Amino acid sequence: MSASPRSAPMTVRLDGAHAIVTGAGRGIGRACALALLKAGANVTLVARSGDQLDEVIEAASSLDGEAYKHLADVRLEDEVEAAVEAAMQRGPIDICVNCAGVNQPGPTVASTVAQWDLIIDTNLRGSFLVCRAVGRRLLEAKRGGRIINISSDLGSVGYPQRAIYCASKHGLDGLTRALAVEWAKDGITVNAVAPTFINTPLTKPMFEDKEFLEEVLRRIPMGRIGEPEDVAGAVLFLASDAANLVTGEILRCDGGWVAW
Numbered sequence: 001m002s003a004s005p006r007s008a009p010m011t012v013r014l015d016g017a018h019a020i021v022t023g024a025g026r027g028i029g030r031a032c033a034l035a036l037l038k039a040g041a042n043v044t045l046v047a048r049s050g051d052q053l054d055e056v057i058e059a060a061s062s063l064d065g066e067a068y069k070h071l072a073d074v075r076l077e078d079e080v081e082a083a084v085e086a087a088m089q090r091g092p093i094d095i096c097v098n099c100a101g102v103n104q105p106g107p108t109v110a111s112t113v114a115q116w117d118l119i120i121d122t123n124l125r126g127s128f129l130v131c132r133a134v135g136r137r138l139l140e141a142k143r144g145g146r147i148i149n150i151s152s153d154l155g156s157v158g159y160p161q162r163a164i165y166c167a168s169k170h171g172l173d174g175l176t177r178a179l180a181v182e183w184a185k186d187g188i189t190v191n192a193v194a195p196t197f198i199n200t201p202l203t204k205p206m207f208e209d210k211e212f213l214e215e216v217l218r219r220i221p222m223g224r225i226g227e228p229e230d231v232a233g234a235v236l237f238l239a240s241d242a243a244n245l246v247t248g249e250i251l252r253c254d255g256g257w258v259a260w
């Protein structure tokens with residue numbers, strides 16, 4: 001088995017399932033969407049940048065599932081409701097991956113309320129709005145479903161210069177556990193995947209600081225930065241029948257960061 005996969009394992013089949021993936025235009029969300037499409041699910045891609053969603057649709061043209069795009073800002077209740085409603089027009093939703101997220105690291109004493117609002121509103125309020133909108137439809141449909149929130153190791157531990165981000169992801173883990181308990185009897189599982197640092201457009205500027213990169217690598221026992229496909233593999237597992245009894249779980253995908 002490879003320790004550094006470049007594509008998510010494809011033994012999972014999700015033919016005929018319908019997924020909605022936020023933050024699907026690049027990075028981890030893009031990889032999750034492509035993995036679900038390759039497994040045969042139809043996927044509604046959500047983000048604000050239409051050109052990036054078009055690129056994902058193009059990349060998915062030879063895959064088994066159909067990809068559709070819907071532009072929305074997950075911080076805005078009306079836009080989230082419209083995105084979920086538009087997805088429902090293509091058939092009932094089975095799987096929801098909340099991946100839209102931002103970070104603006106820096107010393108906490110220099111951070112602004114505007115940064116607090118941006119990070120908390122995107123990572124926590126946005127996930128809440130999507131969970132609520134999708135959860136409502138899943139409960140009405142009475143056919144169960146899978147909600148998978150993309151959290152972070154920094155939902156479990158602290159890290160300097162990332163206080164607001166840590167607060168948002170600790171909150172997301174709490175939201176995940178509470179919804180898992182609330183919706184368990186309705187056959188809806190709610191889990192999170194908690195990655196370590198992953199190579200994406202979000203982290204690219206961070207890793208230009210070689211000292212920071214070395215410090216991050218020192219903290220990952222497996223000794224490498226993750227790839228988006230590593231996270232997509234964990235998402236596929238949680239979306240699959242292999243995870244039928246898994247709920248309220250924060251599944252680490254971190255090369256051992258939090259285990260140390």
Ligand SMILES: NC(=O)c1ccc[n+]([C@@H]2O[C@H](COP(=O)([O-])OP(=O)(O)OC[C@H]3O[C@@H](n4cnc5c(N)ncnc54)[C@H](OP(=O)(O)O)[C@@H]3O)[C@@H](O)[C@H]2O)c1
Nearest residue numbers: 023025026027028047048049073074100101197198200202
């Ligand atoms: N990369 C890492 O090291 C890492 C580690 C742990 C967890 N995570 C988490 O994984 C998720 C994805 O991170 P990433 O590294 O893939 O980031 P990324 O490459 O910057 O991609 C973020 C995606 O979220 C979308 N997005 C951001 N704000 C949005 C909003 N208000 N409404 C709708 N969509 C929005 C972006 O599209 P638009 O800007 O076009 O809207 C983009 O598609 C985040 O939740 C992040 O916290 C990342």
